[in-house]
Amino acid sequence: xxxxxxxxAFLLVAVMIFAAGCSAKIETHDVSEYKKTLExxxxxxxxxxxxxxxxxLTNLEELTIYLTHxxxxxxxxxxxxxxxxxxxxxxxxxxxxxxxxxxxxxxxxYLQGNHDHQGLFxxxxxxxxxxxxxxxxxxxxxxxxxxxxxxxxxxxxDGNDLVYRLFMIDGGSYTRLNAVKYTYQxxxxxxxxxxxxVQSQETDDSYTSLAFFHIPLQExxxxxxxxxxxxxxxxxxxxxxxxxxxxxxNQFNRLKNAGIRGIFCxxxxxxxxxxxxxxxxxxxxxxxxxxxxxxxxxxxxLLITLTGEEFSIDNCQSVFVDYDSVVEGK
Numbered sequence: 547x548x549x550x551x552x553x554x555a556f557l558l559v560a561v562m563i564f565a566a567g568c569s570a571k572i573e574t575h576d577v578s579e580y581k582k583t584l585e586x587x588x589x590x591x592x593x594x595x596x597x598x599x600x601x602x603l604t605n606l607e608e609l610t611i612y613l614t615h616x617x618x619x620x621x622x623x624x625x626x627x628x629x630x631x632x633x634x635x636x637x638x639x640x641x642x643x644x645x646x647x648x649x650x651x652x653x654x655x656y657l658q659g660n661h662d663h664q665g666l667f668x669x670x671x672x673x674x675x676x677x678x679x680x681x682x683x684x685x686x687x688x689x690x691x692x693x694x695x696x697x698x699x700x701x702x703x704d705g706n707d708l709v710y711r712l713f714m715i716d717g718g719s720y721t722r723l724n725a726v727k728y729t730y731q732x733x734x735x736x737x738x739x740x741x742x743x744v745q746s747q748e749t750d751d752s753y754t755s756l757a758f759f760h761i762p763l764q765e766x767x768x769x770x771x772x773x774x775x776x777x778x779x780x781x782x783x784x785x786x787x788x789x790x791x792x793x794x795x796n797q798f799n800r801l802k803n804a805g806i807r808g809i810f811c812x813x814x815x816x817x818x819x820x821x822x823x824x825x826x827x828x829x830x831x832x833x834x835x836x837x838x839x840x841x842x843x844x845x846x847x848l849l850i851t852l853t854g855e856e857f858s859i860d861n862c863q864s865v866f867v868d869y870d871s872v873v874e875g876k
Contacts (some may be wrong), residue, residue, distance in 0.1 A: 547682060548825065549632045551688050556565040561731055562567065563637075566681050570691055570860050571689060572784065573687065573689050573690060573827060574690065574691065575687050575690055575739070576666060576744055577744045577747060578660070578747075579631070579685075579687070579701070579729075580623065580641065580687075580697060580698040580699060580740075581698070581699055581701055582683040582684055582698065582699070582700045582701070583624045583700070583701045583702075583791075584623070584624065584653055584683075584700060584701070584702050584703070585703060585704075586702035586703055586704045586709045586710065586831070587623070587851055588854065589851060590619060590623045590624075590702060590710070590749045590851070590852040591621070591622040591623050591624070591849060591850070591851055592593060592622065592623070592624045592712070592849070592850040592851075592852065593616075593617070593620050593622035593624070593625050593626070593847055593848070593849055594625075594626040594628050594629065594631055594683075594744065594758065594810055594812075594814075594831045594847060594848040594849075594850065595613070595616075595625065595626070595628065595754070595827065595834040595848075596625070596627075596628040596659075596760070596811075596812025596833065596847075596848070596849070597611075597629070597659070597812045597813070597815055597833045597834050597835070597837075597838075598631045598632075598641045598834045598835050598837065599630055599631075599632070599633045599661065599834075599835060599837035599838045600631060600633070600635050600644070600837070601630050601632070601634045601635055601636065601639070601837065601849075602634060602636055602639065602644055602666075604639070604683050604837060606642060607670075607796050607867065610646060612747075612777050612835065612864070612866055613646065613647075614646075616846065616847055616862075616864050617652075617732075618859075619864075620847075620862075621653065622652060622849075623691065624652070624654065624655070624712075625647060625650070625651070625652055625653070625654035625655070625656065626655050626657065626714070626810075627643075627654065627656045627657060627691075627763075628655070628659075628758055628759070628810070628811070628812050628831060629657050629658055629659025629660075629662065629759070629760025629813065630648065630659035630660065630661045630662060630715070630726050630760065630762055630812065631643060631656065631659070631662055631672070631674070631719055632656075632661065632662050632664075632666060632672065633661040633662075633664040633665070633837070633838065634695070634720060635666070635667075636665060636667065636798055637665075637666070637667045637671060638679070639738065640671060640672050640675055640859070642861060643813075644676055644679050644682070645658070645679075645790050646677055647679075647681075647753060647776045648679045648680055648681050648682065650681075650683060650704060651666040653681055653682075653683055653700075654681055654683070654715050654815070655676075655682065655683050655696075655698075655700070655718065655758075656672065656676035656682065656684055656696075657696050657714055657717075657758060657759060657760060658672065658673065658674065658695065658696065658715070658716055658719070658760065659719070659760035659761070659812065659813065660719045660720060660731075660761065662719075664721065664831060670688075672851075673686055673695045673696070674686075674743055675872065676731075678776075679836075680766050683698070683700055683714075684696065684698065684714075684812070685698035686698075687821055688743045691717070691736060692734075692736045692737055692740050692822045693734030693736045693737050694716025694717075694718065694733075694734065694737060695716050696714050696715060696716040697714075697715060697716065697740055697872070698714050698741070699711055699712060699714065699744060700712040700714065701733075702829065702852070703719040703744070708748070708753040709753055709754070709755075709852075709854075710748055710751070710752055710753060710754050710755070710756065710814055710852055710857075711755045712756050712757075712758065713741060713744075713757040713802055713806070714754075714756065714757040714758055714759075715733060715737060715741075715754065715757055715758065716733075716737070716759065717731070717732070717733055717759030717760045717761040717789065717791070717811070718730065718731025718733065718761060719731055721792065723792060729792035730761050730789065730790065730791050730792050731761070731791060731792075732761070732763075732791030732792065732793050732795065732797060733759065733791070733797050735795065736867070737802045738797065738801070738804075741757075741801070741804050741806075742800065742804050743801075745804045745805050747777070748805075751805065752850075754807055754808075754811065754855060754857065755804070755805045755807060755874055756806065756807065756808040756809075756850070756857070757801060757806045757809050758809075758810050758811075759809075759810070759811060759812070759814050760769070760811060761790065761791050761811065761813050762788055762789075762790045762791075762811040762814065762828075762830070763790055763791060763794075763797055763809070763811075763845055764790045764791065764794045764798075765796050765823060765828060766770070766788045766790055766811070766828055766830075767787075767788050767790070768823070768858070769823035769828045770784050770819050771787070772821070772823065773821045776785055778819035778821050778822055778823055779817060779821070779822045780820055781819070782817075782818040782819035782820050782823060782830070782837060783817075783818060783819060784814070784816075784817040784818075784830075785817060785844070786816050786821050787814075788814050788816070788817060789813060789814055790802075793857075797855065798826070801826070802825065802826050804840040805827060806826060807825070808826065808827040808829065808857065808859070809826060809827065809828050809829070810829045810830075810831060810836075810859075811828075811829070811830060811831070812831045812833070812848070815828060815833040815839055815841075815844075816833070816839075816840065816844055817830045818830050818831075818832045818861045819842055820859050820861070827859065829859055830849035830861075831847065831861065832844055832845060832846050832847065832848060832861040832862070833845050834846070834847060836866060838859055842865065843863065844863070845863065845864060845865070846860055846862045846863045846864035847861075847864065848859065848860070848862070849861075849862050850863050
């Protein structure tokens with residue numbers, strides 16, 4: 547049902563081509579201008595919610611109860627909305643979700659996926675709206691010469707010491723494969739160079755770096771195959787083929803060589819494997835809601851708990867509760 551909605555993809559690419567034709571002067575920024583900081587504490591919780599897929603048909607009352615229950619249950623220190631938050635949505639849908647997330651008064655970030663711009667609004671609306679919210683950490687400089695709209699990072703500081711660095715990356719949307727077929731984009735060379743430049747600024751490499759983006763890399767398939775064969779340690783299950791970026795331009799090795807020790811994606815709704823692959827954790831976040839296709843027993847959120855130099859990763863299953871009982875206080 548899901549993979550490449552040709553018509554919508556065509557519209558999206560057409561908009562991208564038009565936007566590319568409207569040239570603008572490149573404005574460079576120091577890497578420090580892409581940085582946000584949060585105070586680190588032992589047991590810092592990152593809650594990644596992916597593939598929410600709010601549409602014009604979504605029951606927002608039910609969704610609100612569900613997300614509120616999960617967020618209040620975990621009390622995270624940072625919420626990462628990791629792509630495909632919207633699909634055939636409206637401006638009011640975007641406003642609703644971001645106001646809801648902001649109401650928890652917890653730091654959060656919005657990352658786009660391949661469906662987020664497929665709605666009744668201009669392509670930049672979700673990113674621009676997220677950047678204006680009080681507790682959002684989003685940073686975007688539209689004409690900076692770096693591919694994508696999310697290329698910022700969050701430093702977790704213990705006093706003057708950097709303990710964790712969390713890269714937030716726009717993993718792309720659709721791209722033309724040939725004259726009639728479209729496929730998934732990949733992290734661009736300019737984005738990888740940006741990450742490498744950020745990392746090169748640090749003289750002390752004792753901190754741990756993690757990365758978040760929506761569309762998985764091609765190495766996810768190799769990692770899971772090795773896990774099934776007993777070659778790599780891991781957990782979880784993939785129930786569908788992975789649908790990665792179409793082109794492998796050495797993204798994994800460049801991220802690894804830049805010191806990234808964990809990569810977390812969404813996109814494939816019924817995959818939740820987490821594998822230690824060549825010294826890098828490559829993990830799927832379980833699907834956030836039951837919108838579009840899903841398995842009821844593979845739905846919830848990814849929780850990453852940071853403790854010193856170690857971090858634990860768990861996909862937390864959550865089910866839609868009896869809404870009438872919740873509303874009535876039973």
